[in-house]
Amino acid sequence: MPVRLIHNNYGKARVRLMKVARKGDLHELQSITVKIAFEGNFTEAHTIGDNSQLLPTDTMKNTVYTLAQQTQEIEEIEDFALRLADYFLTNNPQVTQVIIEIYEKPWTRIAVGGELHLHSFIKGGEEKRTAKITSTRDGRTIESGVEDLVALKTTKSGFIGFVKDCYTTLPETTDRILATSIKASWIYANPAVATGNMWRDVRQTIIETFAEHDSLSVQHTLYAMGEAVLEKFSDIVEITFSLPNIHCLPIDFTRFGLENDNRIFVPTDEPHGLIEARLSR
């Protein structure tokens, strides 16, 4: 029975770059990390070590740097990803599909005497703006998203009426902390709408819904956030969430003869719940 190669892809990951755009004394800064994956006819590279169809991942990296330099302006990550995908497909006939994933981490201008500085910046948090382009010669899919957007509400979250069995120890509660690290991504109906403003509007819709929702469970809030996005943005066809439940455990002060009044909590990294869903129209 011969061995068959039923799927393969290769590429370069963690290509970091920082781009400076200079408009006179005003400098703009963008910090991104790029991942590239090729699919195509690479069977003989695997079976007999024939590399004649392989564009080295080192060359992919150099291409990222050079295409970044080709534009003076800071570019939306979706646009840069599309340019990269187009370049690779155009110049590599052996490649059938290119996936480009980019995330951008925020930097904010330092304020000096109340004025935003022209060329000095502070790094923002771990939150990432993400873009994923899946491109073939027949079409392309554009998915934007957020990752590591940690959100917390100190009330308007409960969890009751769940299944009980012999291993149940979790008490029902109508007032708990709800904390999660939002990972969400949404697919656009067409590339033209994938702008930075759109991204900011979707992100804002997600966090406003999180803030305002009367949560009966993580699932309930997840659905509310997805529904709000799909109802508000007709150019979005699908949205996916992955939400860890970052448990913030109340301390039991009755052990010290004190009353529990729901003010001191221990946030825990593990174990954690994980709630995932995809919504479409």
Add this chain to the structure above:
Amino acid sequence: MPVRLIHNNYGKARVRLMKVARKGDLHELQSITVKIAFEGNFTEAHTIGDNSQLLPTDTMKNTVYTLAQQTQEIEEIEDFALRLADYFLTNNPQVTQVIIEIYEKPWTRIAVGGELHLHSFIKGGEEKRTAKITSTRDGRTIESGVEDLVALKTTKSGFIGFVKDCYTTLPETTDRILATSIKASWIYANPAVATGNMWRDVRQTIIETFAEHDSLSVQHTLYAMGEAVLEKFSDIVEITFSLPNIHCLPIDFTRFGLENDNRIFVPTDEPHGLIEARLSR
């Protein structure tokens, strides 16, 4: 246009536990981390916050601890995962699919005066033995694997004959360091063969092939490892690899008037190549 929930799952991640088996003075130790994901009819939990079909993830965690305690012996992680999946399916009619993922990190006995100690251990490395059980009422799939198995060979690796374009700077080489962090997983034809001995034999076949292979590319060595496993173990139906290329860059000593003799390298974490493939019969 109404919103539809097109996929969802939930569960508990990073449930760590340590199990001690006592055979008189001889103690055995197992350190595992469990992840559980349920699929089922949870639509109303999302849409209206009705939790009546939700087994809390806290209860899942308690179930892991209790089922671990039910056996005195240290259990293969595949067997424990199967027991967990069976338990959850049997006791939760609303659940249609359970996925259990477990990884185990190695501990080794301390040698005292050349004798292995009865109850004292040193933690091994970051390498993980993994198991993933996907279980429905119609059947179950068993996938075992390794992760973070970092392997390196100082010769018998080259990379030549690849595509060149205007962004090519990588020199061809017939003698380079090949380093990777092996992530591999394989699907067994049936649960009965998923033993610890089998796992050790597959792992050994992978690393022996890595060591002995005359590598013309990462793809070439990936394929050789997969082929060796599929040829040797008829009970394995499919194997998947994800292999970062951990570049070890030679220093250019000609800048200091010295000769390059391929002895001093800088290992780099980023950027890195990433080569992935799945092989079957």
Add this chain to the structure above:
Amino acid sequence: MPVRLIHNNYGKARVRLMKVARKGDLHELQSITVKIAFEGNFTEAHTIGDNSQLLPTDTMKNTVYTLAQQTQEIEEIEDFALRLADYFLTNNPQVTQVIIEIYEKPWTRIAVGGELHLHSFIKGGEEKRTAKITSTRDGRTIESGVEDLVALKTTKSGFIGFVKDCYTTLPETTDRILATSIKASWIYANPAVATGNMWRDVRQTIIETFAEHDSLSVQHTLYAMGEAVLEKFSDIVEITFSLPNIHCLPIDFTRFGLENDNRIFVPTDEPHGLIEARLSR
């Protein structure tokens, strides 16, 4: 020759807690991590296992939780650290010195329709506000600081006129990116001035100086920042900086027949420069 115990301390690290202060519907949130270290007469705990002088670290943890609960208000971390140190010294005669270290990570209110939300928050970045109290029955030292405050300027930074030797390859430059992760801590002349406003003012002075400085080296900017703080705040007696030089390497585009115009950089985590100094009056 007998063995002597020449120094020892013990305590609890990574005691995380989240405190919620409720003012009607307006909730405030504080996220801190506490470390406690005791020095004292613990010799016999070491030499013969006599624990009669040891307050368990588990009890230290419980004390942190309970003292946090004793105040309804969110407390400056310096004040909380002082309360903890006082409590431990008062109640543990066997303890001669207590060191309390606390760091706080920022959370910001979610804006909903332009209004700050009453009880929903987004986690800020990795930047930490730090406090360290060293307390004995004779006095106490208060040190506040920042950590992981990543700052970058895209111009007004150079590095020329340095020592050259046979291993020099670094080119002189009058225009480079300067990036660092600021770790700074300063000692107050007396506890009363250790307020949140003071902390914010010192932090602001540091980053404004970073932004405005014409940097001839990391050392040069470090000194400027320290000098600015000491000149502005007479209640600060000493300031210490630890500044990694996060190298942002310009890509050499001449390899691709293009011009180098100082716009695309590769930020690197390793290796990195590390510049440290302490300034006083």
Add this chain to the structure above:
Amino acid sequence: MPVRLIHNNYGKARVRLMKVARKGDLHELQSITVKIAFEGNFTEAHTIGDNSQLLPTDTMKNTVYTLAQQTQEIEEIEDFALRLADYFLTNNPQVTQVIIEIYEKPWTRIAVGGELHLHSFIKGGEEKRTAKITSTRDGRTIESGVEDLVALKTTKSGFIGFVKDCYTTLPETTDRILATSIKASWIYANPAVATGNMWRDVRQTIIETFAEHDSLSVQHTLYAMGEAVLEKFSDIVEITFSLPNIHCLPIDFTRFGLENDNRIFVPTDEPHGLIEARLSR
């Protein structure tokens, strides 16, 4: 009041390198990370940006690579650190003190058919062998050590007779898991004894003592390990330990109507105890 620079140092951190020694077909591999810190007269670099006394950290890095290349053999990290310190002091009159810190991570040969392979290796764990050389023109101190050596014993550890107060909830126990991540470093009386065999003997003494000790507390075991080293090795003048207490919490099965039999534990990363001491003769 003028500002004074009361201490300063600078250098390069995280200089990773991999060295291959070739003895015909037999290859040896060493993976190290070097940190360099200079002290000296660098005042004017800080105060006026005069870099004429600064050897760039980039040059330090190049020097590490080149001095590594100067020996064909794999060198003990203490010897390499001494060579580096000597080189820097000899060639930089403005430098008064050099501190070199190196850690080495283990790699082991892959066994193929029971034989150790000539040029293929698997990365060992996170345990580090460390060396720190503090060198001036008047002398040098040599400190060797281990870090991240995680050790655990499943019995022969208790903790009783400690201080109780109103916040005590920890039960006394005469049989618990003791787990720690050993960080230890020891100072040699003279450089000549700082060999790899010595390092291995000291490490073995530490872990054998850990394994065999009837532990009444972490302090008690720390002292026993230090005492064993100082008694056995007359060339060691001082040893320092930093031992986190990695709590492994027993599950309370009585909540599920089961008996607690001390077999299932939850290892936790935070909070953790931290026990530190220094011993000399």
